[in-house]
Amino acid sequence: MLEIRHLSKSFGRHEVLRDIDFSVRPGDVTSIIGASGSGKSTLLRCINLLETPTSGEILFHGESITGGKLNANTYRSKVGMVFQSFNLFNNMTVLQNCMVGQTKVLKKSPQEAKENAMKYLRQVGMEPYIKAKPRQISGGQKQRVAIARALAMEPEVLLFDEPTSALDPEMVGEVLSVMRDLAQNGMTMLVVTHEMAFARDVSNHVVFMADGVICEEGEPKALFADPQNQRTREFLSRFR
Numbered sequence: 001m002l003e004i005r006h007l008s009k010s011f012g013r014h015e016v017l018r019d020i021d022f023s024v025r026p027g028d029v030t031s032i033i034g035a036s037g038s039g040k041s042t043l044l045r046c047i048n049l050l051e052t053p054t055s056g057e058i059l060f061h062g063e064s065i066t067g068g069k070l071n072a073n074t075y076r077s078k079v080g081m082v083f084q085s086f087n088l089f090n091n092m093t094v095l096q097n098c099m100v101g102q103t104k105v106l107k108k109s110p111q112e113a114k115e116n117a118m119k120y121l122r123q124v125g126m127e128p129y130i131k132a133k134p135r136q137i138s139g140g141q142k143q144r145v146a147i148a149r150a151l152a153m154e155p156e157v158l159l160f161d162e163p164t165s166a167l168d169p170e171m172v173g174e175v176l177s178v179m180r181d182l183a184q185n186g187m188t189m190l191v192v193t194h195e196m197a198f199a200r201d202v203s204n205h206v207v208f209m210a211d212g213v214i215c216e217e218g219e220p221k222a223l224f225a226d227p228q229n230q231r232t233r234e235f236l237s238r239f240r
């Protein structure tokens with residue numbers, strides 16, 4: 001579904017990503033792990049066109065997303081994003097948050113957008129809160145709404161950038177549980193996370209990054225049990 005080929009990204013003279021290569025097949029759940037500053041967010045931002053790669057390419061179903069042939073807005077609507085800080089519209093209700101992209105971008109009728117939004121809000125357990133504003137709900141609930149909002153656009157792949165890092169510890173579980181259900185239902189997901197249990201138990205592929213390069217990647221159980229790279233070993237030892 002996605003192929004990242006020789007992707008590099010610099011900000012001025014600072015090379016933040018160097019020769020990144022990996023691919024995502026439909027139904028893959030890929031966790032991206034690594035220390036802060038290693039380039040994980042920049043990689044996701046390149047994949048959803050929030051940043052332009054300095055070199056290399058990203059293919060979506062074999063077509064370059066930067067090459068011009070594929071329409072940027074069409075592509076963006078197929079790649080959902082969930083942020084650490086939720087990024088909900090604070091002046092809108094939970095339901096409106098999950099409708100606005102559908103009516104504005106996908107040009108759905110309000111009726112259709114509402115039915116679809118309700119379906120996904122039900123899926124994440126937020127149906128009882130449809131009239132609430134973001135400030136009236138907890139962080140975990142906000143993140144579940146943000147996931148429903150992304151799902152309501154019916155993306156082919158969902159990108160998560162540390163979706164539980166801004167949450168109080170007692171709220172991490174409810175968000176991970178929604179993500180685990182999505183993974184089990186076959187959603188293609190790319191997840192930047194510090195939740196090593198999620199990376200090991202839920203994803204089918206793990207990518208370890210350090211200083212803008214992929215140091216090691218592989219099947220999660222093997223990578224966690226027996227990391228081959230010294231930097232992977234050092235990184236993982238902090239979580240034991």
Ligand code: ADP
Pocket residue numbers: 011014016034035036037038039040041042043
């Ligand atoms: P991570 O998500 O792994 O913590 P980031 O992708 O956020 O890493 O950042 C990687 C490096 O790129 C950091 O050194 C950061 O300061 C730098 N960086 C990220 N965004 C920008 C930007 N817009 N301009 C300049 N430097 C940036």
Ligand code: MG
Pocket residue numbers: 040041042161162
């Ligand atoms: Mg980051």
